[in-house]
Amino acid sequence: MSPxxxxxxxxxASGSSFYYSFLFLPQEKRKAITALYAFCREVDDVVDDCTxxxxxxTKLVWWRKEVQ
Structure with missing residues (x-):
């Protein structure tokens, strides 16, 4: 699977209506906003799912280092 x-x-998979609105964007903008949204989902899942x-x-520190 590609990035x-x-x-x-x-x-x-998030079931958000945001994803469907992305489909109306030009391809390059759609790819960029989808990547940003996926990142937001990843970080949110860390907070929601880690007990x-x-x-x-540790996961959030890793993400911070990756983004910088």
Missing amino acids: DEYCQQKAA DDHVAR
Whole structure:
């Protein structure tokens, strides 16, 4: 699976109406906003799904380093 495919799958799986609005954007903008939205979903899932605070903080620190 390519990074673009992963982002599209992650965005679509959220069930948000945002994903469907992205379909009306030009291809390059759609890819960019889908990647950004997938990132937001990933970070939100860390907060929602991690029951261990240490694990959640470690994941968020990793994401912060990746983005910088």
